[in-house]
Amino acid sequence: MPLFALLFLFIAFTLGPTLGRDWPVYHGDHAATHYSPLAQIHRGNVAELQPTWIFETDRSGTLQCNPLVIGRTVYLVDQDLRLHAVDGRHGNALWRFDPPERLRGVCRGVTFWQSADRTERRLFYVAGSYLYAIDPNHGRSISSFGVEGRIDLREQLDTEETKHSVTCNTPGIVFRDLIIMGSRVGEGPQQAAPGHVRAFDVRTGKRRWIFHTIPHPGEFGYETWPPDAWKTVGGANSWGGLTLDVDRGMVFFGTGSPSYDHYGGNRVGTNLFGNCVMALQAETGAYVWHYQVVHHDLWDYDIPCQPNLVTVTHDGKTIDAVAQSTKMGHLFLLDRETGRPLFPVEERPVPPSTIPGEASWPTQPFPTKPPPYAVQQFTEDDITQRTPEATASVRAFIQSKDLLLGDLFLPPGIQPSVVMPQFNGGGEWGGAGYNPETGWLFVNASNEPEWQSMVPAKPQGATTQGALGKQLYHAICAQCHGNKAARPEGSPPLPALETVRDRLTPPQVSEILEKGRGQMPSFTSLSAAERSAIVAYLFGEGTDERVPSEALTSNWYETIPYVCTGHHDFRDPDGFPVNQPPWGTLTAINLHEGSLAWQIPLGTYPALEEQGSPPTGTFTIGGPLVTAGGLVFIGATMDERFHAYDQSNGELLWEFQMEAGGYASPSTYAIDGRQYILIAAGGAGKPGTKAGNRYYCFALPKG
Numbered sequence: 001m002p003l004f005a006l007l008f009l010f011i012a013f014t015l016g017p018t019l020g021r022d023w024p025v026y027h028g029d030h031a032a033t034h035y036s037p038l039a040q041i042h043r044g045n046v047a048e049l050q051p052t053w054i055f056e057t058d059r060s061g062t063l064q065c066n067p068l069v070i071g072r073t074v075y076l077v078d079q080d081l082r083l084h085a086v087d088g089r090h091g092n093a094l095w096r097f098d099p100p101e102r103l104r105g106v107c108r109g110v111t112f113w114q115s116a117d118r119t120e121r122r123l124f125y126v127a128g129s130y131l132y133a134i135d136p137n138h139g140r141s142i143s144s145f146g147v148e149g150r151i152d153l154r155e156q157l158d159t160e161e162t163k164h165s166v167t168c169n170t171p172g173i174v175f176r177d178l179i180i181m182g183s184r185v186g187e188g189p190q191q192a193a194p195g196h197v198r199a200f201d202v203r204t205g206k207r208r209w210i211f212h213t214i215p216h217p218g219e220f221g222y223e224t225w226p227p228d229a230w231k232t233v234g235g236a237n238s239w240g241g242l243t244l245d246v247d248r249g250m251v252f253f254g255t256g257s258p259s260y261d262h263y264g265g266n267r268v269g270t271n272l273f274g275n276c277v278m279a280l281q282a283e284t285g286a287y288v289w290h291y292q293v294v295h296h297d298l299w300d301y302d303i304p305c306q307p308n309l310v311t312v313t314h315d316g317k318t319i320d321a322v323a324q325s326t327k328m329g330h331l332f333l334l335d336r337e338t339g340r341p342l343f344p345v346e347e348r349p350v351p352p353s354t355i356p357g358e359a360s361w362p363t364q365p366f367p368t369k370p371p372p373y374a375v376q377q378f379t380e381d382d383i384t385q386r387t388p389e390a391t392a393s394v395r396a397f398i399q400s401k402d403l404l405l406g407d408l409f410l411p412p413g414i415q416p417s418v419v420m421p422q423f424n425g426g427g428e429w430g431g432a433g434y435n436p437e438t439g440w441l442f443v444n445a446s447n448e449p450e451w452q453s454m455v456p457a458k459p460q461g462a463t464t465q466g467a468l469g470k471q472l473y474h475a476i477c478a479q480c481h482g483n484k485a486a487r488p489e490g491s492p493p494l495p496a497l498e499t500v501r502d503r504l505t506p507p508q509v510s511e512i513l514e515k516g517r518g519q520m521p522s523f524t525s526l527s528a529a530e531r532s533a534i535v536a537y538l539f540g541e542g543t544d545e546r547v548p549s550e551a552l553t554s555n556w557y558e559t560i561p562y563v564c565t566g567h568h569d570f571r572d573p574d575g576f577p578v579n580q581p582p583w584g585t586l587t588a589i590n591l592h593e594g595s596l597a598w599q600i601p602l603g604t605y606p607a608l609e610e611q612g613s614p615p616t617g618t619f620t621i622g623g624p625l626v627t628a629g630g631l632v633f634i635g636a637t638m639d640e641r642f643h644a645y646d647q648s649n650g651e652l653l654w655e656f657q658m659e660a661g662g663y664a665s666p667s668t669y670a671i672d673g674r675q676y677i678l679i680a681a682g683g684a685g686k687p688g689t690k691a692g693n694r695y696y697c698f699a700l701p702k703g
């Protein structure tokens with residue numbers, strides 16, 4: 001073949017069939033740049049942007065999907081985990097795939113695969129416990145894949161065949177004829193599946209490799225755990241997505257903390273490969289390198305998003321690297337081939353745990369560059385100054401709780417302590433966007449403290465049903481179902497149990513606890529008395545009845561003797577955060593220099609704005625879109641606005657008030673020469689925020 005033909009093939013292959021007009025991969029491309037070379041919409045005309053179509057889902061509720069666009073078709077998921085194909089020009093529905101089970105939840109995206117000769121095409125996505133292969137032409141599942149078109153993610157984990165909860169909110173990534181999948185698993189003191197990463201054959205669904213994120217005997221990293229931990233400890237899962245260096249044949253992902261999130265006496269050690277940036281060979285799953293960003297996690301500081309593949313000028317050399325943003329607000333910049341940090345990382349001492357049996361790690365890694373992009377402490381000096389009443393009330397609350405204040409990595413203890421950044425970041429699953437032309441990274445963050453405390457898992461002495469039920473609920477159920485004060489990542493995907501009494505009877509709930517249902521695991525490891533206590537708590541019945549300590553027979557108290565009372569949000573009397581703004585930010589990071597190019601408050605509270613306050617920033621959920629038009633598009637804020645900022649200086653150039661918050665990363669694409677910007681706006685990101693049912697698509701007016 002002549003050289004120019006080879007070159008053409010190379011360009012066609014690497015840039016995709018439509019040279020940036022599609023959005024064929026979650027977050028834009030295999031490098032998770034969130035970047036598009038489209039530049040029709042740019043700094044000079046973005047102010048004219050208008051909604052051009054709206055797609056309405058049947059039900060309101062949080063949407064986190066970053067839609068794919070292939071050719072003229074948009075693929076997106078709704079609150080019932082149904083997959084829709086929609087015409088990208090006017091939003092008309094083309095087809096819909098309904099999973100056979102009735103489900104609710106969040107799905108952050110879909111994976112597209114086509115064979116090298118383009119004759120075969122498939123979509124992959126997860127609903128409930130299953131990975132589905134769907135035909136993009138008509139939306140039916142492909143029956144030759146797995147069993148009847150799907151595979152059960154709870155199986156083939158090289159563990160005793162259990163039915164612990166395994167699902168995946170974030171799409172897998174395709175390498176040749178493999179789909180590589182992470183997972184979301186339980187994080188509680190009980191029944192958490194291991195978070196092993198697996199590759200499946202795109203045609204048959206057959207498992208082709210597995211990488212044990214909790215190493216088995218004889219495997220590298222095994223010695224960072226007690227000998228039997230691989231059988232009993234779960235988690236260390238990759239729930240934030242993967243990236244791929246096609247030329248090097250390497251796959252990258254971050255992992256979460258081992259389960260249980262807040263007590264690690266049963267997992268003494270650094271716990272590899274929990275909280276690691278990982279690099280594997282994509283073809284075989286063989287280990288290449290790891291870099292641990294939190295040792296022996298006690299805070300739920302999972303790596304929440306894909307590592308970005310970037311190229312930087314460093315010490316006069318061009319280096320392919322991996323940039324990992326984190327919940328802590330640390331950005332780790334690592335050599336792509338070796339995992340070695342490009343800027344020095346210091347192991348700094350952190351306060352030790354005072355919980356009996358706990359073995360907190362004495363140091364944690366702190367990158368020297370770039371500076372953190374989130375606030376990493378909450379002290380007396382950081383208390384809100386919004387009004388004298390707010391300051392006094394927050395002070396009084398801190399005193400009443402005897403709340404321990406301080407820096408990042410205060411370990412959980414019996415004495416309540418502040419966690420800053422909180423478990424929802426700092427940075428989160430929205431990840432960072434990257435402009436390959438400038439080498440700048442764009443990342444949003446939240447700056448709201450939470451507090452936590454630990455209690456003995458086994459109630460001391462005799463207790464009442466109500467007290468026991470409440471404790472068990474917060475220790476075990478709340479990690480999936482949430483509570484009024486704080487909800488886990490991807491929330492609120494699950495039925496809120498506060499209102500379960502309106503839907504079910506106590507015997508029905510008892511039965512669900514005994515047998516499980518769909519993604520809901522069974523809880524037969526709890527004693528009958530313990531299950532009854534939870535039901536009593538949920539229904540507020542018979543809660544004063546005493547439970548003798550002999551009835552508390554389940555044995556998990558021995559492995560997890562202390563549990564967390566929950567992730568507690570706390571606010572001033574008017575509902576604003578207890579610290580000083582900015583409560584949410586957008587930051588541009590110059591990766592060549594390891595410096596913050598600019599940082600602005602992201603979002604505002606209209607009530608404060610009316611009083612003349614400058615933008616304070618708000619909590620943020622969802623990530624950015626970066627375009628060659630010099631823009632950063634982002635929803636994410638509690639004011640429910642969609643924004644476009646100037647990449648060079650953070651100036652707000654356009655914003656649009658949506659019906660509900662856009663807690664998702666936007667996509668962009670072009671059809672017939674017209675550029676579109678698409679974002680999901682399901683709202684309901686935080687308690688008290690509005691729910692919506694729209695995908696908004698924007699374009700310039702037809703000229």
Ligand code: HEC
Nearest residue numbers: 165186476477480495503509512517518519520521523534
């Ligand atoms: C690993 C995550 C997880 C944990 C832990 C968990 N659940 Fe669930 N639960 C679910 C999911 C998912 C559903 C939805 C199941 C379905 O219908 O497919 C559910 C559904 C339920 C329902 C039915 C609600 C309705 O309105 O239909 C009840 C009741 C329930 N759970 C109670 C509990 C209790 C009590 C606990 C603590 C002992 C608990 N769950 C712990 C995941 C979890």
